[in-house]
Amino acid sequence: MTYTQQKHMSYWILVLPGILVFIAIIMFPVIYSFLLSFTNWNGYGKPSYAGLENYKTILIDPVFLHSLRNNLLIIAVSVFGQIPLGFLLAYLLHRKVVRHGNFYQTMIFLPITISPVVVALLWNQIFSSSGMIVALIRSVTQNPQYVIKIFEDPEFAIMPILFVLLWMHTGTYMIIYYANLQKMTPSVLEAAQIDGASEAQMLGRIILPSMIATIATTAIFAISGSLKAFDLIYAMTGGGPAHFTEVIAIYMYVNTFKYYKYGFGSATSIIIVLLAVGLILILQSISKKFERRYE
Amino acid sequence: MKKPITIGRIFAYVLMILFALLTIVPLLWMFLSAFKPHAMIVRQPLLPPMTLYLENFRLAWTQGHLGIYFANSIVYAMTSTIFTVVLAISSGYALSKFSYPSGKFIYALYTLGLLITVHSVIVPLFIMETKLGIANTRFGVILPYIAFGLPFEVFLATTYVKGIPDAMQESAIIDGATFLEVFVKIIIPVATPIISTMFIYTFLGNWNEFILVLTLTSELAIRSLPVGINSFAGGMSRDYGLQFAALVIGTIPMIIFYLIFKDKIAQGFAAGSTKE
Numbered sequence: 236m237t238y239t240q241q242k243h244m245s246y247w248i249l250v251l252p253g254i255l256v257f258i259a260i261i262m263f264p265v266i267y268s269f270l271l272s273f274t275n276w277n278g279y280g281k282p283s284y285a286g287l288e289n290y291k292t293i294l295i296d297p298v299f300l301h302s303l304r305n306n307l308l309i310i311a312v313s314v315f316g317q318i319p320l321g322f323l324l325a326y327l328l329h330r331k332v333v334r335h336g337n338f339y340q341t342m343i344f345l346p347i348t349i350s351p352v353v354v355a356l357l358w359n360q361i362f363s364s365s366g367m368i369v370a371l372i373r374s375v376t377q378n379p380q381y382v383i384k385i386f387e388d389p390e391f392a393i394m395p396i397l398f399v400l401l402w403m404h405t406g407t408y409m410i411i412y413y414a415n416l417q418k419m420t421p422s423v424l425e426a427a428q429i430d431g432a433s434e435a436q437m438l439g440r441i442i443l444p445s446m447i448a449t450i451a452t453t454a455i456f457a458i459s460g461s462l463k464a465f466d467l468i469y470a471m472t473g474g475g476p477a478h479f480t481e482v483i484a485i486y487m488y489v490n491t492f493k494y495y496k497y498g499f500g501s502a503t504s505i506i507i508v509l510l511a512v513g514l515i516l517i518l519q520s521i522s523k524k525f526e527r528r529y530e
Numbered sequence: 531m532k533k534p535i536t537i538g539r540i541f542a543y544v545l546m547i548l549f550a551l552l553t554i555v556p557l558l559w560m561f562l563s564a565f566k567p568h569a570m571i572v573r574q575p576l577l578p579p580m581t582l583y584l585e586n587f588r589l590a591w592t593q594g595h596l597g598i599y600f601a602n603s604i605v606y607a608m609t610s611t612i613f614t615v616v617l618a619i620s621s622g623y624a625l626s627k628f629s630y631p632s633g634k635f636i637y638a639l640y641t642l643g644l645l646i647t648v649h650s651v652i653v654p655l656f657i658m659e660t661k662l663g664i665a666n667t668r669f670g671v672i673l674p675y676i677a678f679g680l681p682f683e684v685f686l687a688t689t690y691v692k693g694i695p696d697a698m699q700e701s702a703i704i705d706g707a708t709f710l711e712v713f714v715k716i717i718i719p720v721a722t723p724i725i726s727t728m729f730i731y732t733f734l735g736n737w738n739e740f741i742l743v744l745t746l747t748s749e750l751a752i753r754s755l756p757v758g759i760n761s762f763a764g765g766m767s768r769d770y771g772l773q774f775a776a777l778v779i780g781t782i783p784m785i786i787f788y789l790i791f792k793d794k795i796a797q798g799f800a801a802g803s804t805k806e
Contacts, residue, residue: 242628245709249624253617253680254636260677261643264651264658271654278657324549333544341792342550345557348788348795350738351754353780356763356773357560365770367559370575402552407799414800434538456802463647466740470760484649491653492745504650511645 272502278495289502299503302481304475305393309464309482310514312397313404313457320401321408327437328409329416340413344406351403355470358399362386384489386472392479396468403467404460408453415449417440451522458514462507483507557781564774571770586775590762594772595750596779599758605668606743606754607736610675614683615728617676622687623717627699628709637688643681648674652745659746666747671754674742679732686801690724691717730791731798737784755780 236244272289276282293299324343329337346354361367364382373381386392419442427437465484468474474481474489483503491500563571564586565579591597621640625633655674659665664673694717702712718725740756747753762776788795 242709245713246624246628246630246633247712248710249620250633250636253621253684254639256617256673256677257640257643257680260655260674261646261651261681262639264654265646267654267658268650305650325544327542327546332539333546339546339550341789342553343546344792344796345785345788347799348734348784349781350740350784352738352740352760353777356759357556357777359763360563360770361556361559364577365572365575367556367575374576405549410796411800411802414796416732439658452802459645459647465648465649466756469740470763487649488652488741488745492656497653497657500653504653507647508645508650511647515645 237240251487265487268501268504271498272505274498275496276498279498281400282498285498289499290506291466293503293506296422298478298481299483299486301478302483302486305480305482306462306464308393308397309400310458310463313461314454315330316397316401317405317408318407318457322412322446324405324409325412325416328440330434340409347407347410349403351465351466352470354399354403357470358395358402362395386479387476388478389477390452392472392476396471396480399467399471400464410447411453412446415446419445447522447525451518451525454522455515455519457517459511462511462514483510501526550758557785560774560777560781564778566771566774568769568771571774573798580669583771586769586771587779588685589769590772590775591689591781594758594762594776596755596758596776598751599753599755600779602668602752603737603755606675606739607733610672610679610736611733612727613676614679615725617681618683618687618716618728619691619721619725619758620713621680621684622689622691623713625684626688626692627696627717637684639725640684644685646681648678648741656745666749666752668752670746671752674746675736675739678742679735682802683728683732686724686728686798687721689801690721694720702740727794727797727801732789734784734795734798741749 271282273285273287274282275285275288324339327333328340333339362383363369369381369383373379383395385394423441424437427441432440463484464482465488468480468482469485469488472480474485486506487500487503487507490496490503562578563575565583567583567585568579570579621636625637659670664670698716699712700718702716703709707715736797738756739754740760743754743757744760747757750758759776759780760774
């Protein structure tokens, strides 16, 4: 075997098994899903062509629109809640403002290891009528009849879920920013300090600008992660009561696996992908503008 | 050097303590409640257990089949993680050190895969597996676990192996080693740090995975811990004691895992955010 042959063969031995599994399990189904989305297949017999019918039905369905609104709220909480809070915590740890920073870091990052299902059931217990919060409020207000009513409100039922998402993910952003802050060369900050720059000036003029790329990347995670939100909400409320806390992924799941509307479900999942790509493109153009301003 | 007390420092402490308590208090409450009988959980939610009541754990493990779920979770997470990491590191070597045109295309495909979520393939995947007769089997769960781990792990492996100096490979090749020998004897030992990060990060994701097992399996005997624990919340058991015991069983191993491998897990998350 010549050198070239040997190199060629090694290359394919190394790369082929992985890419075959990837294509069979991910790429092929994506194309399949795209094609199914133009049919009204119900799992039996031959799928019949339905054109854009599924997409039209979904986009005017009030349940879908409410789910979309909930997904946008989840995105808002991650972009305007988890990311700034995560950055603030990382910055305080990085600047060693508090003692025992390692302990706080370990505690704040800990929820990441707990399965979303466990998190969901735990917080359901905490919010329940025999849970910690109700018991505390009852003993403070001396009102033994107090119950949390927020879950029955169509507009606000999503709020406790948003809080739990914040609880779960803020630590992840903190750890990402912390790792990136550690990579900054300390000499730049030291020089600025010697020149008499205040803490706020250093943050605004040096640290934040150098972190924009990282923040933009994490915002992309936040958007795609938010549109995927399923496990936690499915286990907490299942989208109920009466679709109040439904998100698009649950909408898709219910229509597909409860009502066997495979074509309809596929169209929904294509909408999720398109939404993610659209939002990410918008975000990238915004972050490019910011980066240019600091150049 | 003692730092002066300023408003900023007080604010920092308040924030840190608040967030730490938000983690500790719910988990502590869950842990204590698991040692209380149902009636006491409902009537005195805030009191700690008075006796060492272990019945919840015994019942959850046997009647709730948590033992089976636990074993399944270990099989799923271990097997698929080993395959994902082996496939990813070998792809990483091939895609970074061979400079074949097809490599660029394959890498682009994996990058595209980063954007694709489980939800966008779950319907056709379910149909495919049913037709192939592997739905409702362990193999049918492990296969998508391997595939969904690949895009991100290939990205990590490729970036890391790219950073290994070409000189190491070249001198071995001149001495007559084949490329596969270089992979086993040079690349793998040098890449050990990233391999362990990949392993731990992938394992964590697979251990907590939910929707694939939920949709692709229906038999109790092959379901995993998250799906099994979720069934505790449904009609199956209104006994809060059992629920808390199930939550504790699902949480404790992961907290131990986390405390041992925290830095590796953090690296896994942080590595994804760095721009090339």
